[in-house]
Amino acid sequence: MTTRLPSPEDRVARWNRATMALVPLAGAPAPLVLDRDTRETLAEYVRPDGVSGRELIDAVEAADLRGRGGAGFPTAVKMRAVAEREGPRTVVANGDEGEPLAVKDRYLLRIRPHLVLDGLLRAADAVSADRAVVYLSDALAEDSVRTALDEVGRTAVPIDVVRVARTYVGGEESAVVRAVNGGPALPTDKPPRPFESGVDGGPTLVANVETLARIPGIAAGTASDSVLLTLTGAVERPGLYEVPLGRPLREHLTVPSAPQGFLMGGFFAGLLGPRALDIPFGFAELRAEGSGLGCGAVFVLGPDDCPVAAVADVLAYFDRENARQCGPCFRGTAAMAEAARELADGTATDARLEKLRGWSQSLRGRGACATLDGACNVVASLLDEFPELVDRHRATPCPRCAALPAADRTAPDIDPESEES
Ligand code: SF4
Structure with missing residues (x-):
C-alpha cells in the first residue's frame, strides 16, 4: 500500500509562512x-x-x-x-x-x-x-x-x-x-x-x-497535565511542543498579525477562526466549541492564507487517501472535494453550496472509520465559522484561488448518498 503525504509542492506546505513567533512556553509544566x-x-x-x-x-x-x-x-x-x-x-x-x-x-x-x-x-x-x-x-x-x-x-x-x-x-x-x-x-x-x-x-x-x-x-504520581502539540503552518518555529492542557494557545504564541484560522486536530477536527487562540486547549473545551484536540496537531493559516483553499486542499487529500472501501466515503469525499474546489475557484452555485452543507451532515458516521467524519468536520467548520468569507469568495475568489486551474466540468455528478460500493 502506498501513501501520498503533502509534498513540498503541495499548497499545504506552501501555507507555511513566518507570520507568527513562538515565545517560551510560560507556565508550561516541567516536560x-x-x-x-x-x-x-x-x-x-x-x-x-x-x-x-x-x-x-x-x-x-x-x-x-x-x-x-x-x-x-x-x-x-x-x-x-x-x-x-x-x-x-x-x-x-x-x-x-x-x-x-x-x-x-x-x-x-x-x-x-x-x-x-x-x-x-x-x-x-x-x-x-x-x-x-x-x-x-x-x-x-x-x-x-x-x-x-x-x-x-x-x-x-x-x-x-x-x-x-x-x-x-x-x-x-x-x-x-x-x-x-x-x-x-x-x-x-x-x-x-x-x-x-x-x-x-x-x-x-x-x-x-x-x-x-x-x-x-x-x-x-508525577505526571503533568500536558499534551504534545505539533505546531505547523504560519509560525516562526514549527515543531513539537509540550504544553499544559486546558490553557489557551495565546499563552504560548505571539501573533504579530492576525491569523486567518487554525486547522485543529490535524486534518480531522476542522477549522476555527482566530478565536481558537482564546479557547482552552483541552478535550472538553474544544469539543464544546465544535472543534477538537484530536492528535494535538495545529496548523496556522497566516494573513495571506485562504481558509477556502485550505479546505479544498484537505478534501483533495481525503479524496486521495480514503481507503475506497465504503461507498458513502469514497463518493462523498470525491463529491465534497469537487464542490470545495468550486467554492475556491468561485464557480459554486447556490444549489452546490446547499448540497455541500447537507453532505457535511448527512454523511457523518457512514464510513467504517472516522475519515469521512473528518471530511465532514472540515466542510461544516468552513461553512459555520467563515460564512461571510465563503459568500465573498464565491463572488470574488481571492487572488490565490483565482489562479487555480478551472475545476473539471466534464466529471459526472457523484451521488454520495448511494450505498453502492
Ligand atoms: S470510511 Fe474509512 S474505511 Fe470506509 S472508505 Fe472511508 S477511509 Fe476507507
Missing part, C-alpha cells in the same frame, strides 16, 4: 516526555516506581487520561473493558501516525523508546495481557524500538514489532488489529471492536504511543 533530542538508551532511562495492576487502572482513571491518537476516549474505560474479558489479551502501542500534520508519535518512538515500552508493559500487566505489539510505520522508529528491545532483553510478555506503510487510515484501531493479524491495514466494520475481538480474536487494547508514554508518570 516529562520532550526532554531530549537524541535517542535515550536503557542506561539513561530512569524507570519510576509506582502502582501497578488494577491500581494502575484506577490511577489512569483518576488522572482522566484520554487517548492521544485523536478520539480522546478515556483510557481507563478501554483498559477495564479488556481486563474484564477472557483472554488471550493483547496490548498494542499504536504509533502509525497517519495524520500528515503530526510528528509526536515518531518523536517518542525514535527518541524515547524506553518510555513507550515501559508504558506498554505496565498497561499489559494492568490488563493481564499475554502479548504486546508495537505497531508503527516509520523506519527510524522501528530501528529505535528494535534496538531498545535488544537492550532490554527478556520482557514480562513477548513484544512484537509490526511495521506497515504509512496511510491516513492505517492507525484506525480496527485497521491496526487487521494488520497485526496479517491482513491489510484497512478499517473493518464495528462491532466487534478490538476490546471484544482483536488480535488473534482475543480482547485487545489499542493505545496511542503518547497515551502509553503518560502511564509511567501516572503510575508514579
